[in-house]
Amino acid sequence: MHDPIAKAKATLISAIEAAYNTAVAKGVLPNFGLGEYTVEIPADTSHGDFATNAALCAARTLKLPPQKIAAALLDNLDLGNSGFSKAEMAGPGFLNFFLSNDYYSDVVRAVLSQKERFGHTDFGRAEKVMVEFVSANPTGPMHLGNARGGALGDCLASILDAAGFAVTREFYINDAGNQIERFALSLEVRFLQELGGDVALPEDCYQGEDITLLAREYIASCGDGIKDADSAERKKALVDFALPKNIANLKRDLLKYRIEFDIWFKESTLHNDGTVAKVLDMLKSRGAVYENDGALWYKATAYGGDKDEVLVRSNGIPTYFAADIAYHYNKFAVRGFDRVINVWGADHHGHVARLKGAMDAIGLDGSKLDIVLMQLVRLMRDGEPVRMSKRTGKAITLTDLLDEIPIDAARFYFNLREPKTHCEFDLDLAVKQSSENPVYYVQYAHARICSILKALRADSIDVDGCLDNADFSLLCSPDEQALIKHISALPGEIISAATEYDPAKITRYTIDLATLFHKFYTNCRVKGCELSLCTARAALCIATRQVIRNCLELLKIDAPETM
């Protein structure tokens, strides 16, 4: 039982189709087919556990009132061993179905036996998927956008993995191009300034204090020997020293944020190994480029773009865009990914169509490239937007953020909303250890369960033998069934989060799970009730704890035993 909800829906659809065929055979309904309809889980449980609008949808083709069709379907419905106990007609012609007790027992049993694998499916058929995210500029520290992108990309990768894809997490290091030139120049100026030189830092250079510190570190460990070398040599020495340090810092900070990449891919390799030149040749041979003002232009407009783009500047240096085409050529053609997902800030949205188009232009399939555009975050404190770090006066960095708020809260918060929504990050709320902060609400449910189980063990109740000994059919109160039904939705929820690239589905699922558990906790006592019921409820507690853990594992958030 990989996905109980999907299985139940499939069962219902075949039962409905069978009922229709029987009704047709009896001459009760015309033989035009039911057409398209849906089976859904109604918001209101009095409308059953599942409901279908089949009769409403078929009303036109069958030229009969919906209620008459629904009645005919109901008359000929055979639920047999379907896991459903009854069906009824309601409203304008809905058919509502009610699950039997077996369904609930099966779900609890499945969780207890599948354990940390519950929720995982083979939906993705081990398709090779790359998730590229963060890819922060290595010339400096990461900012708030990287914090959201990091939490988002990392959880999306985990979710895809759970949904059965073969996932690679990748960080693209932009260690070439203009920004490295600027980095080099900034370092050089700071270096010379440290040695008393009278040079000013140009405005378009990196103004941060980190550059000065790097220059100082260089002098401390390598001396000032390059002072009199020519500028190009001096810059190279400084960059060769500073860039690896910055990259190491990125790794360190991301690790602190619980993100580990499988691959750190350097842009420079694409320039050095001829991939950039190769894709330029491919574009040339396909007639997708032209020359103008001494530069090489890509005919974006011929491939779905809104305006043409420069590939090679008139000074002979390829643009970032040229390198990006080469990079994605590498992802698809060289490394053979079936699908590539990039998590980008919304400020890159203009880049999406032309990169996809460029994939088509070099004979690859741009539709296999998906971009998750993430809107920027507004940091709030005391109801006011925070733009700058108090300490440095510069943009807020990931490290600044994690100094202030717990990692659990940050990761949870950034995955609370769909990537495309503009979101506010409330610093005051994130540090609050109260019910206002949803991450604690979820963790509290987990801690409560641990506490119950501890109390039961202290009473010598065989908590660990629940799977073998418990009579799950005793779990029949509304609170128990609501909890179990929600548990059974996890596999489908993970698949849906994976296909829609929306980790927020999982955080919200987890909050709802905690809510249902807290209700169960309030209304159904575990300790102290009759032994068989106590054992069954303990089993439900263990199953719930497992599901909370599985969800928090996807988000890489701690599941504390006590709070």
Next chain:
RNA sequence: GUCUCCGUAGCUCAGCUGGAUAGAGCGUCCGCCUCCUAAGCGGAAGGCCAGCGGUUCGAAUCCGCUCGGGGACGCCA
């Protein structure tokens, strides 16, 4: 100007591949611990789903326009 995201309770947001009475948290008010963690649960109040039109049995959901807000439109990355 073109493209893009957003607009739902006082606040932050779900719901959006069309379905039954539009949901949650926070805030406000009122209840619930001799009993497994009250970081919890229950209840009340709070809505022109930005506006107008269209599509149809049915629209918060789909389409068009308008208004309001964020972002992008470099031989930057």
